[in-house]
Amino acid sequence: MKKRVQLRKDVQAKQEGNQLKKALFIGSAILLVLVFVIGIFLYESERLDKSAKVAAQNQVFLARAHPPGLGPADAKVHLVEFFDPACGTCREFYPLVKDLMKANRDKMRLSLRYAPFHAGSDNVVRILEAARKQDKFWQTLEAVLASQSYWAPNHKAQVELLWPRLGNLGLDLERIKRDMYAPEIETVLTQDLADAKALNVTMTPEFFVNGRPLPEFGFEQLKKLVNNAVAKAY
């Protein structure tokens, strides 16, 4: 009899022990997630503080005169996009950015900078810049983006697959092939890549609105940043 009582006590103790273990496990899990979330908030708020200071320093790299642009020169909101012609997200952002420009006509201007991170896409940038010499930059850019899946299979830009897609734009393709490697185009590429590095651009597209980077990637975030800048400036 005594033995049984002892056993029952053992079982009870074991069950209590199990309860304790479960509480310990769940408590730790909640604590870990909590620390993670608090960490995100602390890190983000520190980064926002920094980004205001950084925005001023960024202007040096963002105020270059050479990049192709849209919108009036005296617009108070300056959107700079670093993009890669072979990047799918850049292609998807293109019409969205255009709509954003339309919605804020006369109030903002856009500068396009190159960040050809994909293999071979620097050659596509050369073609764009050479087309710019023939005043056909935007048409060419749109054709390049529209046919991206044909000339950039597996994220590798292949110029020979791009040529047939540029046939009906009225471009002098022979001239483009001659101009592609002109020293001034080389300079643009080097300058843009150097500025991208200085601005810590590691992914495309990357946007700067009056020097401020996106707090977090996404079109809604970009729209918000632009709208805030427009409201502040006008």
Add this chain to the structure above:
Amino acid sequence: MSISEFEPQDYSPDGAWKLVFLAWLLASVSTLGALFLSQVMGIAPCVLCWYQRIFMFPLVFVLAAGLFPFDARLVRYALPLAVVGWTIALFHVLVVAGVVPEDLRPCAQGIPCKDQQIEWFGFVTIPLLSLIAFTLIGLLLLLTYFKASK
């Protein structure tokens, strides 16, 4: 009536449970830490980092599943993950230290494994943290094995 009939099914030596719980904590902290570095701080993981993640992340779930009810056989499933992860972490540490020659690096794509964005106190790098975590988890699992087989 024999004593064993009164034993609950998931009877576990408390010591072994604690060891596995500790290993689970380590795996969870490592996983959340890795996610913080890549998703919050925006540090892109290199190829070797990805392989270590592949062996660290599942440990969180494998170890947790072995805790309730406690099943000492979890060592069979978790230890291989820890050992392979440990090997990759060691290789990564050697790459960072420059012991493994450049041309042996399987890190051609994009992010170099040798470059370290984080260096606390001059020597604590992310792969070193990973190696420490895998080492501790591996040792805890070995201890669990010996304790449970006693």
